[in-house]
Amino acid sequence: MxxxxxxxxxxxxxxxxxxxxxxxxxxxxxxxxxxxxxxxxxxxxxxxxxxxxxxxxxxxxxxxxxxxxxxxxxxxARDIRAGENFFSRLLMFVFIYIPELAFIFLFRIIEANVNVARHVILMDINPGIVRIDTTLRSHTAVTALANIITLTPGTLTLDVKETLEGNALYVHWIDVETLSTEEAGEIIKGGVDEWLHRIFW
Amino acid sequence: MIEYILFLAGCTVMVLGAVGVIRFPDVYTRLHAATKCDTGGSISILVGVVVALGVGMVSLKVLLVLFLIFSLNPVASHALARASHKFGIKPCEMTVVDMYE
Known part of the structure; x- marks a missing residue:
């Protein structure tokens, strides 16, 4: 009881x-x-x-x-998070956030290509569809997260469902390392989740 | 010189993607090969074009094309994968887990 x-x-x-x-x-x-x-x-x-x-x-x-x-x-601009100082956030976005994302992204894409080339040659695949949770709520942010997940190594977003805590993404993973939702989320999302949290809801 | 290396790398990645589309067992893994190698190969080739042209307005437009490929390629692959799952195409026997549905 x-x-x-x-x-x-x-x-x-x-x-x-x-x-x-x-x-x-x-x-x-x-x-x-x-x-x-x-x-x-x-x-x-x-x-x-x-x-x-x-x-x-x-x-x-x-x-x-x-x-x-x-x-x-x-x-x-509907989904942008409200903050204290608008202009300093705009400058931060242009000069710090965008280069940071580009830097993360470049290495991830190179890694993705090397990984797919290895899978093509060796065929050591282990595919599966896993569910990961995110606390992002707005449509723009979830779209951006799903696109970035699709561009990163060996993952492909299948569908998004709204939950109470945020959103759940169903991801096809070519080399499944873990079955738990939290660990899979940490591996797949990396730092992109926090990056999007600074700007969007 | 750098642009030729970039062109060569891009073409290699594209060829590997094409081989992957033939060799992988089912729709979803084939989409992996198609989309990843498309993005990587076109980045490499377009950056090579920018290096060959030098700094200017035309290379800015090439970077715009790169941005559009970045944002449109995942959307297309997501739509294809979701449509095939809704249509009832099963993942191959190697699949470990299917939490969707």
Missing amino acids: SKMRFYLRERLDTVKEHIESQLQYGKGIRTWQKILVTFLVLYLFWIVLIGSTATPPLVLGAGVCTLLSILTYDFF
């Missing part, structure tokens, strides 16, 4: 946490910050696609990007 009561209390705490995080998630960053982030990304794409530094296309691009970012800010 007492065990049952403890179980119910734990369950209740999980539900409460879930509701609180959902309420937080509704807030996000402020509207002008969303518009600014959308504008910066769109303008960067515009400059790369135009491919020149003459003045008229840059001015035209600024006008078009302003209009578009006012119309569509809620699609792009």
